[in-house]
C-alpha cells in the first residue's frame with residue numbers, strides 16, 4: 735500500500751514538474767492559469783489531467799484539437815514515480831528516502847529543461863540549495879565521519895567549492911578563448927549539488943562531468959556542426975552517480991573519507 739501511494743505521489747510530483755519545466759523558462763506563474771492546450775487554449779479538465787493515465791487514454795493528443803502532447807510529459811511523470819519508488823525500496827520511509835527523491839527529482843527537472851531550452855531556471859537550483867542545506871541538517875553523517883553536528887557547515891563548504899571551481903573555470907575559459915564558455919546556470923547547479931554532496935564529492939563531479947559530456951560534444955561538433963552543448967545534464971548525471979556511489983568511489987581512489 736505504501737509503495738502504491740509513493741508511486742502515485744511521485745507521478746503527481748512529475749505532473750507538477752512538467753508545468754514547471756514548461757513555464758519557468760518563460761517566467762510564467764506555475765499556479766495560475768491552470769493547465770491549457772497551447773494550440774486551442776482549451777483548459778485541460780481534471781479527468782484529462784491525471785498523471786500517466788490521461789496520456790495513455792488520450793493517446794498523447796489534446797482532446798479538442800488533437801495537438802500532439804510531447805512524450806516528455808509522460809516520461810517525466812514515469813521517471814518521477816520510479817525515482818520516489820526506488821528510494822523507498824532503498825531506504826524505507828526515512829529522511830534518506832526523502833533526501834534522495836528530492837535531489838533526483840530536481841536533477842530530472844534541470845536536465846530536461848536544459849536539454850529543451852538551454853536554460854537552468856533559478857527556481858530549480860535555489861530550491862535545490864535550500865533542500866541540500868535541510869538535508870545536511872537532517873543527515874550530517876552523509877558528509878563524512880562527523881556523525882554529530884557540522885552538517886550545515888559541510889554543506890556550505892560543498893556549495894562554495896562547487897560553485898567556486900566552476901565559476902573560476904568559466905572565467906578562465908572566457909579569458910583564454912575570448913568567448914563565453916560556461917553559463918551562470920551551471921555555476922548555480924554546482925552550488926546546489928555541492929550543498930547536497932559536500933566538498934569531496936563535488937570536486938569529483940567537477941572532474942567527471944566533462945568525460946560524460948565529451949562524446950556528445952564531439953558528436954555535436956562532427957555530425958551536427960554545432961558549437962556548444964548544454965553542460966547541465968552531465969553535471970546532473972555525475973552528481974547522481976556520486977550521491978549513490980560516492981563513498982565506494984572515494985575509497986577506491988584512496989581518498990580518506
Ligand SMILES: [Zn+2]
Pocket residue numbers: 771772773774775776796797798799800801
Ligand atoms: Zn488543443
